[in-house]
Amino acid sequence: MPLRALRYRTRKAASGDEPRKRLIEAGLDLFGKYSFDGASTRMLAERAEVNLAAITYYFGGKQGLYLAVADHIVEQMNGLLGPRLAKIQDALKKEALSKEESFRLLCELLEFFITRLLDRPQTDKWLSIIVREELCPTEAFGILFEGFMRPLDQALFGLAVRIMGQRRDDREIKLRVFAIMGEAMVFSIAPSAVKRELNWGNYGPENLDAIRCVIMDNLKGIFSTSLNCS
Amino acid sequence: MPLRALRYRTRKAASGDEPRKRLIEAGLDLFGKYSFDGASTRMLAERAEVNLAAITYYFGGKQGLYLAVADHIVEQMNGLLGPRLAKIQDALKKEALSKEESFRLLCELLEFFITRLLDRPQTDKWLSIIVREELCPTEAFGILFEGFMRPLDQALFGLAVRIMGQRRDDREIKLRVFAIMGEAMVFSIAPSAVKRELNWGNYGPENLDAIRCVIMDNLKGIFSTSLNCS
DNA sequence: GTCTATAGTCGGATAGAC
DNA sequence: GTCTATCCGACTATAGAC
Numbered sequence: 001m002p003l004r005a006l007r008y009r010t011r012k013a014a015s016g017d018e019p020r021k022r023l024i025e026a027g028l029d030l031f032g033k034y035s036f037d038g039a040s041t042r043m044l045a046e047r048a049e050v051n052l053a054a055i056t057y058y059f060g061g062k063q064g065l066y067l068a069v070a071d072h073i074v075e076q077m078n079g080l081l082g083p084r085l086a087k088i089q090d091a092l093k094k095e096a097l098s099k100e101e102s103f104r105l106l107c108e109l110l111e112f113f114i115t116r117l118l119d120r121p122q123t124d125k126w127l128s129i130i131v132r133e134e135l136c137p138t139e140a141f142g143i144l145f146e147g148f149m150r151p152l153d154q155a156l157f158g159l160a161v162r163i164m165g166q167r168r169d170d171r172e173i174k175l176r177v178f179a180i181m182g183e184a185m186v187f188s189i190a191p192s193a194v195k196r197e198l199n200w201g202n203y204g205p206e207n208l209d210a211i212r213c214v215i216m217d218n219l220k221g222i223f224s225t226s227l228n229c230s
Numbered sequence: 231m232p233l234r235a236l237r238y239r240t241r242k243a244a245s246g247d248e249p250r251k252r253l254i255e256a257g258l259d260l261f262g263k264y265s266f267d268g269a270s271t272r273m274l275a276e277r278a279e280v281n282l283a284a285i286t287y288y289f290g291g292k293q294g295l296y297l298a299v300a301d302h303i304v305e306q307m308n309g310l311l312g313p314r315l316a317k318i319q320d321a322l323k324k325e326a327l328s329k330e331e332s333f334r335l336l337c338e339l340l341e342f343f344i345t346r347l348l349d350r351p352q353t354d355k356w357l358s359i360i361v362r363e364e365l366c367p368t369e370a371f372g373i374l375f376e377g378f379m380r381p382l383d384q385a386l387f388g389l390a391v392r393i394m395g396q397r398r399d400d401r402e403i404k405l406r407v408f409a410i411m412g413e414a415m416v417f418s419i420a421p422s423a424v425k426r427e428l429n430w431g432n433y434g435p436e437n438l439d440a441i442r443c444v445i446m447d448n449l450k451g452i453f454s455t456s457l458n459c460s
Numbered sequence: 461g462t463c464t465a466t467a468g469t470c471g472g473a474t475a476g477a478c
Numbered sequence: 479g480t481c482t483a484t485c486c487g488a489c490t491a492t493a494g495a496c
Contacts, residue, residue, distance in 0.1 A: 037267035041472055051481055128365045134420045135358045153427050175444040178424055179413040186412025189419050190364045194408055197383050214405040221451035281463055
């Protein structure tokens, strides 16, 4: 501990931002980048510019911070999705909601996914955490699923039923919704392969628009028989 | 070390299986389940029923084992994909390859993905490792990408060009291929959400067939304009 | 080639001063 | 509420006997 104590400190903390928020921000970043095991409490505390003991003090431990991060993702996601989901839920209450209007709402939601959830730099950290929880669910998966996935899925299922007709097999409709979500999600989940094949450094607005166009075109193809035989 | 030394040992190893292979098998399982950081050398050695020091002896360290696991995934994947890719590469050499035949080959490859790579129990361990490398690439991503992803992508791109016509934008065609792959991959990558929404314990043959039908139907829709205007 | 024993480091958590 | 100092267990890697 000779030289170390002499190093300049960058300043303890900007006034006004509480350690709690700073730790959640650090957790979002580092759990996303390195996974739960890969992110150490020391890394987290250093990034948040708080003392190591603050993790236990505010969250009871590393696991507690992780769950708080999951809650935070749910809140943020609902902040983004909430108004759109509410609009869809309202529309679904109407008996007379047409196929065309349902299709338009579905497209809107998908477009939102592509243009808002694929762009940098917050949401890709969420996605790493979400995907890891999909592959190996822990307690946090329940928080994420009940928090925003289920409401989102329900809205999409509802729209798909209106487009394809209620007589269709429930299972088939759900699978079709997942398949469509897959078209958009693959660009979040396999970004390294996409970027290598296309020589993209990152998803910029122009590239996102190209993705949007392709998926919208695919959507029309997928639902063309349902929409035309109205 | 009192009682511990008295415990029964289940037998050192079945004759014929070398530690090297057993470690790779253990790595496949545990790196897939717990990620690189989450799987400890002790867990790996115990699962492989080999001595802890064997990891360093055979692979130089934990990292070396991880890369060997990536190589193993490439070999296995090429064992499965190889014949199909070779068939497609041959077909693509023919000037006269029709749209319909290209579409059929594309469908075949997708069906293979669904029925062979979604079923239990080996391949889902591969997928966890692959997806983690997509999200946070390490040295292993290069092995996976050059080993099987690029050849696979090239084959799919080639087929898509034949179906949609060579005058189409290269970028658009690649994006369309990724989107289509996404339809199949979402069932590997977001299995927890899919299973919760559909009350499936696992993907059985019947459920896989339902997924296959939906995706094949979507494919027809997506390429309908290209195929009809031939 | 296989093993035991251990070095050296770093992990999460906590006690207790301020 | 915030900090330092420290515990103790777990980690990877290795030395050296067999």
